[in-house]
Amino acid sequence: MNSAQVTDRAAIEQQLIDLFVTDGMIDRSAIKPDATLESLGIQSVDIMMVLMSVEEKFGVYVPIDEKLADTKNLQGFIDHLIDRIAQERKTSAT
Amino acid sequence: MPHNKVVVTGLGAISGAGIGADALWAAAREGQSAIGPVEFERPGQNTIKIAAQIKGFDPAKHMDAGTISLSDRFTQFAIVAADEAMAQAKLSREQKLGERAAVIVGTGVGGFTSLDDMMYIYNVTKGRLQPMTIPRVMSNAAACHLSMRYGCTGPVFAVSSACSSANQAIGVGAMLVRAGAVDTAIVGGSEASITASYIRGWELLRVLTPDYCRPFSAKRTGMTIGEGAGILILENAETAKARGAIPLAEIAGYGTSSDAKDLVRPDPAGAAAAMRAAIESSGLPPEEIDYVNAHGTGTVINDAVETEALRTIFKDRLGKIAVSSTKPIHGHAIGASSALELIITIHAMREGVAPPTINWLAADPKCDLDPVPNKARKLPIRAAMSNSFAFGGINAAIVVTQAQ
Structure with a gap:
């Protein structure tokens, strides 16, 4: 991974955290990488709201697959979304 | 309360696999998927591009012009499936089934295609509306069309419980026959809601797969929407036997x-x-x-x-x-x-x-x-x-x- 990709990843991560705050209605101060979705009070309905915004912002449809369903904490969830966005960009670039 | 045995004497279906219960069974047995690229009358901004759609359906091959003008696609599907089931049960339209017959048809959203059309015309094109929109859209339309078609004057209603609609319709019909309230029940479910807006609604719930529906498998990513109708003729085993009908199965529970x-x-x-x-x-x-x-x-x-x-x-x-x-x-x-x-x-x-x-x-x-x-x-x-x-x-x- 080169430095440009790292910066890109960090920028996407920041945008995703913003989505959790606005659409998932999560208190920004409660957001920590190891915070569990449960401890943040994130329910299935909030996840759908966030995923809809991800689609609007990044043009990537993220279905609820095993990996997403198995994520336990916020960082895992965000990492999965970043991977999907990166994968989609790679596919549309080729 | 009596405890009559309930038998199935007719089956009818229309699905992405084609017209007929046999076509549906052949596809299921052979593993032939009816899922393919979806076609919308009014395309929208959809991410999901697949469905098990019934393509090239021509209602004129199955019913008269008067019925077509009064019915939504979901009712037309129910008519096609019910005519097949009635024919297999050797029941004819000429011989009205009367007050000892029920019709119970499940549907998730009823006449959604007609509703989508009306909203588009009313809000976007401002054109002429279809005056029969309401009776086409209502969830009980399919059940009522079947009751008129076969002269069923007993209990007639729709069951709407999303994905459980048809099983509840079949179950309630079986219980009516079992309890002796009716001798015959035309039961099943119908759905015809594949419009761009409807699919978009499901997309937002994140339960649709972008590629393959693979139940119980590792790496599964969701479901794919389909459409169609399935109708069963249920009868009291005794009255069915008395008229010489052939039982195909028993609804036991x-x-x-x-x-x-x-x-x-x-x-x-x-x-x-x-x-x-x-x-x-x-x-x-x-x-x-x-x-x-x-x-x-x-x-x-x-x-x-x-x-x-x-x-x-x-x-x-x-x-x-x-x-x-x-x-x-x-x-x-x-x-x-x-x-x-x-x-x-x-x-x-x-x-x-x-x-x-x-x-x-x-x-x-x-x-x-x-x-x-x-x-x-x-x-x-x-x-x-x-x-x-x-x-x-x-x-x-x-x-x-x-x-x-």
């Missing part, structure tokens, strides 16, 4: 339950309660159930929850029962789905063949059952169960046995 918990998240306890009630109502020991046609949507959560519920019912025997989902064949036709699946289940039992769960890649530890992966299997089936679990937490299961 019906059970329904509500999770009363979450609108979209399924609960294993509620699903198990419906299955337990259906088996108890059949009077059979669970050991006699050899095949289960699962709800099996292909979403991560449904299939794991359904497996857990099945484990509660069948315990260690679960691995020995064939449990398949035929949704990758006919799609998830919402209010029609459990009717299509019960028709497949009856064919499976009569032929002694368990249809496969196609697109299956590898076992998921959370779905530790025998999904009959990818290829049909010969299997003597004494009794079978067909499951449906709906948004809203409504569960319904039907148990069928061989006709004696």
